[in-house]
Amino acid sequence: MDLLLQLLVNGFINGCHYALLGVGFGLIFATTQVVHFAYGPIYALTAYIAWYTATALGAPLWLAVLIAAAAAAVIGPVTYLGVYRPFQRRQSSDLVILIASLGLLIVIENLIGILFGAGSRVIEGVNFSVFLWGPVVFTGVHVWQVASLAVIGGALFLFLRYTRFGKAILAMTDNPEMARIVGIDTRRVSIAVFAIGSAVAAAPAVLVLLKDSATPHMGFHAVFMAFVAVVIGGIGSLRGAVLGGMLLGLAEGVGLWGIPTEWQSSIAFIVLFVVILLRPQGLLGQRT
Amino acid sequence: MKSLSIALSLCLGVVLGSAHAAEPKDPDVINVGAILAMTGKADWYGKVMSHGAQLAVDEINQKGGIDGIKLKLVIEDHKGGIAKEAVAGMNRLINLHNVQALLTSFTPSTLAIAPIADEKGVFMINGGGVSQAMVGASKYLFHNRSLSTDLGRAAVSRAHEMGLSRMAQFAWKTDAGENIVKVVEPYWKDLGGSVTATEYMETNATNIDTQVAKIRASNPDFVALWMFSPDPGIAMKRIRQFGMDVPVIGVEYTPDVQKIGGKYMEGYQFVADYFKPTEDNEWGQHFSAAYKKRYGEAPEFYAANYYEGVYVIAEAMRRARAKGGDWYHGEKIAAALRDDPTVPTVYGGDMTFSKSGVAQKPVALFQVKDGEAVFQKYVKAQ
Numbered sequence: 001m002d003l004l005l006q007l008l009v010n011g012f013i014n015g016c017h018y019a020l021l022g023v024g025f026g027l028i029f030a031t032t033q034v035v036h037f038a039y040g041p042i043y044a045l046t047a048y049i050a051w052y053t054a055t056a057l058g059a060p061l062w063l064a065v066l067i068a069a070a071a072a073a074v075i076g077p078v079t080y081l082g083v084y085r086p087f088q089r090r091q092s093s094d095l096v097i098l099i100a101s102l103g104l105l106i107v108i109e110n111l112i113g114i115l116f117g118a119g120s121r122v123i124e125g126v127n128f129s130v131f132l133w134g135p136v137v138f139t140g141v142h143v144w145q146v147a148s149l150a151v152i153g154g155a156l157f158l159f160l161r162y163t164r165f166g167k168a169i170l171a172m173t174d175n176p177e178m179a180r181i182v183g184i185d186t187r188r189v190s191i192a193v194f195a196i197g198s199a200v201a202a203a204p205a206v207l208v209l210l211k212d213s214a215t216p217h218m219g220f221h222a223v224f225m226a227f228v229a230v231v232i233g234g235i236g237s238l239r240g241a242v243l244g245g246m247l248l249g250l251a252e253g254v255g256l257w258g259i260p261t262e263w264q265s266s267i268a269f270i271v272l273f274v275v276i277l278l279r280p281q282g283l284l285g286q287r288t
Numbered sequence: 289m290k291s292l293s294i295a296l297s298l299c300l301g302v303v304l305g306s307a308h309a310a311e312p313k314d315p316d317v318i319n320v321g322a323i324l325a326m327t328g329k330a331d332w333y334g335k336v337m338s339h340g341a342q343l344a345v346d347e348i349n350q351k352g353g354i355d356g357i358k359l360k361l362v363i364e365d366h367k368g369g370i371a372k373e374a375v376a377g378m379n380r381l382i383n384l385h386n387v388q389a390l391l392t393s394f395t396p397s398t399l400a401i402a403p404i405a406d407e408k409g410v411f412m413i414n415g416g417g418v419s420q421a422m423v424g425a426s427k428y429l430f431h432n433r434s435l436s437t438d439l440g441r442a443a444v445s446r447a448h449e450m451g452l453s454r455m456a457q458f459a460w461k462t463d464a465g466e467n468i469v470k471v472v473e474p475y476w477k478d479l480g481g482s483v484t485a486t487e488y489m490e491t492n493a494t495n496i497d498t499q500v501a502k503i504r505a506s507n508p509d510f511v512a513l514w515m516f517s518p519d520p521g522i523a524m525k526r527i528r529q530f531g532m533d534v535p536v537i538g539v540e541y542t543p544d545v546q547k548i549g550g551k552y553m554e555g556y557q558f559v560a561d562y563f564k565p566t567e568d569n570e571w572g573q574h575f576s577a578a579y580k581k582r583y584g585e586a587p588e589f590y591a592a593n594y595y596e597g598v599y600v601i602a603e604a605m606r607r608a609r610a611k612g613g614d615w616y617h618g619e620k621i622a623a624a625l626r627d628d629p630t631v632p633t634v635y636g637g638d639m640t641f642s643k644s645g646v647a648q649k650p651v652a653l654f655q656v657k658d659g660e661a662v663f664q665k666y667v668k669a670q
Contacts (some may be wrong), residue, residue, distance in 0.1 A: 003501060007498060010497040010498050059618065113328075118327040118546070119331050119544065120329055120518050120548060122548050123525075124547065125550075125553070127550075130384045130529050132531065159509065172510055211494075212494060212525075212548065213518065213522070213548050214328075222494075252495075253497075253498055256498045260487075260491070261488050261499045262461050262491075264488075264490070264498065264499075
């Protein structure tokens with residue numbers, strides 16, 4: 001029973017991590033229809049920028065996180081304007097844009113290796129408290145992983161729900177053509193969601209840097225889990241991305257209660273297959 | 289008719305005899321290949337291995353090369369053991385550089401290129417990869433490092449010596465990790481021990497909390513880490529954060545492991561190959577001094593193994609060349625080493641390659657104290 005409790009808590013924490021990734025990735029995907037796989041290496045890049053700012057430049061950690069998020073908010077729109085937008089203007093197929101995103105993924109991954117070196121990077125001397133809650137153990141980084149979803153996810157929810165620009169994003173998410181017809185500047189909205197979605201990646205990336213380390217290839221797993229969370233939750237639904245991420249984390253944690261951990265990487269696929277089979281539009285997605 | 293046969297036999301004998309004594313057919317330059325992890329999470333290995341190998345090549349060239357033929361080191365990158373990268377690198381080495389002997393590293397990449405080595409007849413020496421699965425993977429493959437299964441058995445022998453009996457294993461979900469589990473588990477049970485948990489992690493896993501939670505729930509006397517750099521650092525950190533203070537014994541420790549594990553590495557014990565340039569080891573001392581002078585740091589055993597690996601290749605080539613004829617082929621270089629499997633080792637004295645191609649070397653037990661690996665004693669790799 002103690003183990004099950006621990007696995008539930010682990011699953012919940014990982015679920016929060018995946019959910020936040022899903023929110024950032026899903027916001028871009030739902031609004032622009034771009035399957036932005038380069039979101040993964042941008043996530044990795046933010047970890048490296050934070051690492052560089054905190055170690056080489058000696059900035060405090062909070063400032064390093066802000067600089068990393070700001071850098072991501074610039075890099076995201078650059079990828080949109082430099083790569084995806086030209087294809088969209090030529091009315092290239094979704095497949096072409098998908099291939100472009102995969103190419104961009106490889107380019108940015110290699111760029112990280114060239115700029116920062118290919119090895120693992122850690123910020124030394126940063127220690128987090130360890131909390132004992134009955135038989136359950138968690139660390140300060142885990143608390144931050146949960147808190148970052150609550151704060152960033154909550155702020156994003158309020159922004160989308162109660163601001164004019166947020167409503168424009170939601171309108172475009174709902175129907176891009178109609179949004180354009182009613183006078184929404186979809187190009188501007190697309191740039192904004194690439195900025196916001198990419199900046200969101202900074203928090204989970206820096207927390208993984210602090211928890212373990214940063215590596216140039218850390219983004220692949222992240223974008224894969226974000227993608228699965230979005231598909232499970234339902235494309236176009238940010239609440240769905242949160243739900244998908246949580247479900248994924250809990251399935252990964254609790255699922256390994258009874259089965260060997262060597263199956264860990266297969267669990268995301270199993271959940272994905274089951275959801276696609278039973279509810280192809282995702283848990284909170286609309287059937288089209 | 290009989291005299292004609294005798295005359296023909298004599299002629300044939302003269303021809304064969306002269307062929308046997310033919311001048312060696314030499315290449316202009318000998319390209320020694322190396323397929324290493326030059327980029328990726330494990331690029332530290334590529335750095336130190338290539339440093340060791342390059343130093344050996346330069347030293348041999350300064351001394352006149354192999355009977356006057358200069359060596360050139362050609363490095364390909366398998367990006368941390370990625371099989372397809374290793375295969376592409378191997379093909380480039382053979383087709384573009386006519387490489388007949390190479391240094392290989394990492395288990396998955398070595399296993400991937402082994403069939404090509406067999407097909408093309410390329411001599412290979414591994415000083416880094418540790419999986420038992422590599423033994424016999426190619427008839428031209430030799431190893432100048434202790435295999436992980438030997439290290440694993442030495443590690444649990446240490447646990448037995450400490451009076452521990454309940455082992456939890458935490459292993460890489462790779463050939464290297466799985467092979468240690470397969471070989472060590474029955475050995476540990478023969479010693480009277482039991483296994484409380486066997487958990488696996490992917491090599492690039494960012495989340496191992498579930499595995500550590502299951503290990504903790506199994507209540508072991510000690511945890512054995514069957515994984516390699518930098519993951520012992522992540523595992524050790526998480527094991528301690530989860531409140532487990534039992535001994536942890538592994539088979540790997542590198543600066544990257546220490547950097548990631550930080551203060552949590554304290555007390556970690558590990559069994560590993562160990563290069564120590566003792567006073568009675570003149571070659572080892574020379575290597576250590578030359579390496580320090582060139583690279584500004586003391587060599588560890590990976591650098592030593594790849595330095596030594598180049599010398600093994602050079603010695604095998606000299607022996608093959610001494611037989612004359614068209615000697616510059618991997619199979620002939622391998623045959624020359626098999627005919628006389630004893631060569632000098634930078635660890636001191638000579639080492640002899642067994643029929644399986646593995647050279648027995650001394651392994652040592654270490655314990656991390658104040659962020660440094662402190663030598664405890666030499667232990668026998670079983």
